[in-house]
Amino acid sequence: MSRDLALAPLRQRLENWGNASRGAYDPVDAARITKAWQTLHIRHRDMLRMVYLWHAPREVVCRRLRIPRRPAQCFELELAAAQAALARALEGASPDRGGG
Structure with missing residues (x-):
């Protein structure tokens, strides 16, 4: 399952990560x-x-x-920036890329 989840959208992988202390989750991808x-x-x-x-x-x-509450796009932009930073970190650390 972890190989399938590694190819899943980042949001799904983050939801799996968030479920680590709540129940069913993929521990390898988390x-x-x-x-x-x-x-x-x-x-x-x-x-x-x-x-x-x-x-x-x-x-x-x-x-x-200390993110402005309005407009709501401020929150969305901050979240997108955090997700993008994580995606870059995952790409740099992925052992599955390029031959494995």
Whole structure:
């Protein structure tokens, strides 16, 4: 299953990562996400932690990270930046790329 999940969209992989303490999940892919997550800038780590692990509401995330609550695109842009940073970290650390 972990090989299938490694090819899944990043959002699905992050949801799997967030389920690690809640029930059924793929531990191999969650470990890959965690390893890449640890290399991120603290702001990106905090954003992903609050959204996917804590399932914090947008208002809480905005308040804690000092993101303007309006317009809502501010939150979306910050989340997209964190996801993009994680995607880059995963691409750089992927052992499956290029021959395996």
